[in-house]
Amino acid sequence: EDQVTQSPEALRLQEGESSSLNCSYTVSGLRGLFWYRQDPGKGPEFLFTLYSAGEEKEKERLKATLTKKESFLHITAPKPEDSATYLCAVMDTGRRALTFGSGTRLQVQP
């Protein structure tokens, strides 16, 4: 059974203070690892897909990396508008369903 564990559960940063979120996963065969951002009262918003170990993707202040066991979401010089819950999910090769982690709640204070 696919499993996704995210840490930390919650993270409070000062504006400009860089950090990383962790996503550990187990899957029989990885079709893709997905990062989403979710704001209160909204649905998950797609950020990145990573397909194989060693791959990296960047978007503004966010950079996602992937190894065979985990993924990191690096946040460089965050701003208050980066405050949200960040979700990690995996899709295995056997089906099209996503298995989600419980998320990391990020708060960036000005």
Added chain:
Amino acid sequence: EAGVTQFPSHSVIEKGQTVTLRCDPISGHDNLYWYRRVMGKEIKFLLHFVKESKQDESGMPNNRFLAERTGGTYSTLKVQPAELEDSGVYFCASSQGTGNSPLHFGNGTRLTVT
């Protein structure tokens, strides 16, 4: 491009009643998914349509849940009769037809069963 839309945004019903949730996917997306988050838990998969066909319904909790996708366009998820443990947020998502296309989610329907 219009995103995935869900209706209603909130629904409060009594135990034993019936509720129908609706999802309109992004135009042209053959894949449609239902997920839900119950209190304190992570988002969990319910089922997957490809056009009008159910591809995977392994996440449906029991036979009180019925999903349909008429003509491969919008989808409905009916809960009958609703139980207290059905409370949560129900998300719909859609994706294009091939490979590892990302899922695009709607804002969800918050269902409260009292």
